[in-house]
Amino acid sequence: MLYVERAENGRIIALHGSAGPRASEQKAILDEELIEFINQNSSEDSYKLLLSLSDAGVIRILEDLIDLLIRKNIIHFTELPQQAQERIMTRSRVREKMASLNFIVDDIL
Numbered sequence: 675m676l677y678v679e680r681a682e683n684g685r686i687i688a689l690h691g692s693a694g695p696r697a698s699e700q701k702a703i704l705d706e707e708l709i710e711f712i713n714q715n716s717s718e719d720s721y722k723l724l725l726s727l728s729d730a731g732v733i734r735i736l737e738d739l740i741d742l743l744i745r746k747n748i749i750h751f752t753e754l755p756q757q758a759q760e761r762i763m764t765r766s767r768v769r770e771k772m773a774s775l776n777f778i779v780d781d782i783l
Contacts, residue, residue: 675700686711
C-alpha cells in the first residue's frame with residue numbers, strides 16, 4: 675500500500691511508503707487516481723517507490739509458487755541453489771514466528 679499526500683484542493687501531491695502526518699490515506703498500487711498521478715508526475719522516485727512496493731507482492735507469489743512446486747514433487751527443495759534455500763528458510767522461520775505472535779502474516783512482507 676502507498677500513502678498519499680494531498681493538497682488543499684484534494685489532488686495527490688506526493689506518495690509515501692509509510693504513513694505520516696501529511697500522508698495517512700492509503701491507496702492500492704493499482705488505484706486509478708494513483709496511476710494518473712504517477713503518469714502526470716513521472717519522477718524517478720515515484721516509479722522506484724511503486725516498484726519497491728510491488729516487489730513485496732511478487733516475492734510472496736514466488737514463495738507460494740516454490741512451495742506449490744515442492745508439494746507437488748515437481749522440484750525438490752534441495753535442487754535449489756544453497757543460497758536460495760537459506761533465504762527461503764529464513765523467511766519461512768520469520769513468517770512462522772510472526773504467526774505465533776498473532777500477526778496477520780498475509781498482509782506483511
